[in-house]
Amino acid sequence: MPHLFWVSAIAPFMVVVIGGVFDFLVHGDEHGIPIVGDLKKGINPISISQLRFNGKHVGVVVKAGLLSGILALAEGIAVGRSLAMIKNEQIDGNKEMIAFGMMNIVGSFTSCYLTTGPFSKSAVNFDAGGKTPMSNVVMSVCILLVLLFLAPLFKYTPLVALSSIIVVAMIGLIKVKEFIRLYRVDKFDFCICMVAFVGVVFFTMVIGLSASVGLSVLRALLYVARPATVKLGNITGTEVFRDVKQYPHAKSVPNILVLQLGSPIYFVNAGYLRERDFEMG
Template sequence: MGRYNPLLHGHLRISLSLRKPNLFWVSAAAPLTSVILSTILVFLLRNKVHKIAIIGELPKGVNPPSSNMLYFSGPYLALAIKTGLVTGILSLTEGIAVGRTFATIKNYQVDGNKEMMAIGLMNIAGSCSSCYVTSGSFSRSAVNYNAGAQTTVSNIIMASAVLVTLLFLMPLFYYTPNLVLASIIITAVIGLIDYQAAYKLWKVDKLDCLACLCSFFGVLFISVPLGLGIAVAISVIKILLHVSRPNTRVLGNIPGTLIFRNVNQYREALRIPSFLILAVESPIYFANSTYLQERILRWVREEEERIEANKENTLKCIILDMTGTSVHVPLELQTVTAIDTNGMDTVSELRKILEKRSLQFVLANPVGNVMEKLHQANILDSFGLKGVYLTVAEAVADISSSFKPQP
C-alpha cells in the first residue's frame, strides 16, 4: 500500500472547491467519506494488515451525572481552586484565540465577555455531568469551517450528531485508522497557517514574532495550553518592558511653523538654541518614574556636552553667548495621559535638581487629569506662573523673550 499524504488530500479538496464552487459539497463530505471508506477498508483487510493503528474499542453512552460528587470542603479544596483558576485562564485564552482566528477570516467581531460567560456556563454544566474541562476546539472549529458552516446551527447539528454517535454508533469506529483522523485535522488546520503574517511580524516587531513562534511550536510539540501560556508570558514581558522603559525623545522645531517633532525622525526639525525639549511617550508612575528621572538628567548632560563640544562653531557660540550657560528644559506632556504620586514626586525632584544647576524646568501641555493631580499635590505652586504652558511653542516664545542679549 502507498503512503497516504494528508497534505495532498487537503490540496485536492481545496483546489476542487475553488475551481468548481458548485461542488463545494464534495469538500464538505470528504472527511466523513474518508472515515467511512478507511474504516471499511481496514475491516476488510484486518487479517492481512496488522501494523495500522486503529481506534479500538470505545465505550458508548453519555457520561453519568456527577453533581453528587461535587465537594466544597476537604484537604484538596485549595489545590482545586488554584488549578481551576489556571485552567480557566488557559481555557478562556484558548477559546478567545480560536474565536479571533476565525473572526479575522470571516470578518466578524468576538465579544470577550460573552466568550467568558459561555465557557464558564459550559464548564459549570460539564462539571455536573462528568465532563472534562472544555474550551473552544481549534481542530473541530477548523473542520467545521472547511465544511462550509455559516451559522451556529451547524453547532447544534454537530452536537446532535455527536450525541447520536455516543449513544449508538461508537462500536462502528473500532477499525477506524488513527492516520485518517490525523489527516482530517491536518488538512483543516494547514490552511490557517499564515506564513506571510509571521514574516511581517519579524520585520515589524521581533518580540511579537517570538511570541508567535513560541505559541506555534509550543502548541505543535507540547500542548495548546502550554503554548498559549508561553505566548502570553512573552507578551506580558514585552508590556512590562515598554511600561518600565518608555520612550523619551528630543523635539525640534520645523522651520516656518510652530510644530515640534522628533529630531531623529524629522531631518528638517531643528533644535532650538538654549532649549532642550523633551517628550515622554508614556504615563508617569511608579514603574517608570525612576528610569524617567535618570533618562531626563542624562539628556541634560548630553545636551550640555554637545553644546560644549560645538562652542567653536560660529553660529552656536553666538547663540550660547547670548544666553550664557543656561539651558531651558520644557517637558512636553501631551502624551503623558496619567500620573501617580511617584510620578509627581519625580517631576518635583527634577525641578529641584535642575534649579540647583541653574536650569529652568517648565511643563508644556499637560492633560486635564495630570494638571488636576499636580494642582492637588501643590506641585504647580512650586513651578509658578512661568512654569506651565499650553504648548511648546508658547513656552519657547515666552522664555525666549526674557533672554537679555549681551553687549
C-alpha cells in the same frame, strides 16, 4: 468554488469511513496500527448529585480548575481571534469569557468534559464551511446521535485518520504572509509568534501558550521599564510638534526639552527616563 462547498464538508467523514473500513479489512490493529478501540453507546449520566464542597480534595480540584480554566479561556480566545482575522471580524473577549464560564458551569452538572474552543475542532469546523453558531448546534446533534446509536462503529477508526483531518484543517490557518509582515513590523512580536507556533506544533498546547504568554508579559514589563522616548520639535508656523528625526525641519523650543513618552512615569522607569533626558538635552 461555491457550488462545491459540500466537498470540504464531507471530506473528514469520508476519511473516517474509508480509514475504518480499510483497517477492518486488513486487521490493522493486529499489525501495530493504533485505532480508537471499543466505544460504548450512550451519554454520561447527570452528575449534579455528586458535587461535594467539603471533601479532602477540594483544594486540589480548585487549583486544577483554575489552571484549566485559564488555559481553556486563552485557547478559546486565541483560536477565535485567529478565525476572526481570516473573516475580517471582531470578537469580544469579555463575552467569550462569560460564554465559556456558563458552558462549563452547566456542563459540570452533566459529566461534561471541559468546554473550550480547541484549535483542532474549530479548524475542522471552519474548514468544513461552518460560518454561524448554528453549525455547532448541528454538530452537537450529530455527536448525540452518534453516541446513542453509532459509537461502536468507530472502533476500527485509525488514529492517523483523525490526525490527518486535524493537520489538513490546521494548515489552512497558517498564513506565511502574516509571518513575513510581522517580522518586518516588530521583531519581538515575531519571536513570540514563533515560540507559540513551535511550542504548539512540536510539543503541547500548554507549553506553546505558556511560553508565548510569558514572553508577552516580559515584553510588557520591558516596555514599561524602558519606554520609547521621542524628542519633539515645533513645525514652523503651526502649533504642531513632531519627532525631530522624522521631521528634520522641526525646531526645538529654546531652553525647553519636549519629549513624547511611550509609557507613564513609574518608579521602575524613572531612572531610565532621567538618563534619556540628559542624553537628549
